[in-house]
Amino acid sequence: MTSAIPAPNQANIYHQYLFRSNFIFVLLFTSSFSTPTQYIPSLRTYTDPIFEPFVLWTGRFVFRIQEPFIYQLTSDSTGAFVHTFNLILVAFLGAWFWGRVQPNLNYSKISYAFYTYVRYYLALQLFLYGFNKVFKCQFFLPEPNTLYTRVGEVPKDLLFWSAMGSSYFYTVFGGLLEVFAASLLLFRKTYLLGSLLAFGILSNVLAINLGFNISVKLQASFFLFLSFTLILPYIQALYAFFIHQKLIKHKVWIPVFSTKKSHFWYSLIKTISIWLILFEALVPYFKVNNFNDDAQQRALFHGAYAVTSFVENEFPIPPLATFTKRWKRVFVHRRGYFIVQTMDDKMQDYQFQYDLTRQQFSLEHTGTLITYDLGYTALATGDLILSGNVEGRDLQLRLRPLDWKQLPLLKQDFSWTIDAIQ
Structure with a gap:
């Protein structure tokens, strides 16, 4: 492989330090927090026993948490936030050490690999949540006991869930938007548009989680952070386009293949990755033949x-x-x-x-x-x-x-x- 565009030299030490920090933080976070998958293996089986003792120690001796707290890395647990704090520290220290060991970073190639990983990871999450909405499994039809509970006595999160679940059209529409954004993220020529769309969608998701006290605030914040990470290299070009109506071509490193064999392997790996993501997102619904949970047969006596x-x-x-x-x-x-x-x-x-x-x-x-x-x-x-x-x-x-x-x-x-x- 050779680069179509020479590696940029203008990235100063400060920018490279932030890039290294972000690189380490994202890899550690995605290996320790993940939406449950059935076919794509999760590293949590191996990472949780390593991370959780440090979470417990930090909670007790750094934050002085006296009362017992949930140190397991579950959604919005105290342990999850403490772990995020630990990861930020590790990322900053790791970036400093990385800079000392390898001061001359091939920024172009490693950033291409990093942004590709972020794109595919975020696409997987959006596909999982998107199809979960499209097939009415996330915002399911409100249960009878909820329907016969007085509105003032329903918790905010359940009230929002029930309102969303009552509208088949809006739930499917929201899911299709997420699926569309995920599809755009899979391809280099459209991933900026997909990142912008994902940023808008995830901003709304985070606002809903905060406003209705839904317990996936940390994960939603991280997904929003990933979409911003993908947009960040284009900030200058976007500012020039939308504010000054000027078109600035953003230079990025892209792989150019000197042999057909290398191009074949690149295409094969990309194709397998995309199909694996779609397989993970769709096969669970085909297995149970459930493409509209509202119409699924309920249990006897339900x-x-x-x-x-x-x-x-x-x-x-x-x-x-x-x-x-x-x-x-x-x-x-x-x-x-x-x-x-x-x-x-x-x-x-x-x-x-x-x-x-x-x-x-x-x-x-x-x-x-x-x-x-x-x-x-x-x-x-x-x-x-x-x-x-x-x-x-x-x-x-x-x-x-x-x-x-x-x-x-x-x-x-x-x-x-x-x-x-x-």
């Missing part, structure tokens, strides 16, 4: 039920607000929860299992871990008759299914004018 009859210790309890412990509604969550809403609108979760042969529900209290068994009878009307002892009370219940999908939030109404709304 849904919302009104408690039309409630007998406690042989005494019928009417549905009045004064009887705060009477069950008002019951919800069966897709993730295996049996949720009870009482007359005071409080919620209690139970781990839920059912036995069709014995016609029995098993409810494990999520707090006490005590299991309660309820016999059930399914009527032709769809109603369920439950009986058993729950928390020291002999209960006999009748549950009537609610058509929760007809609630106003889930109606996909659309009108160009306000006439139909009034």
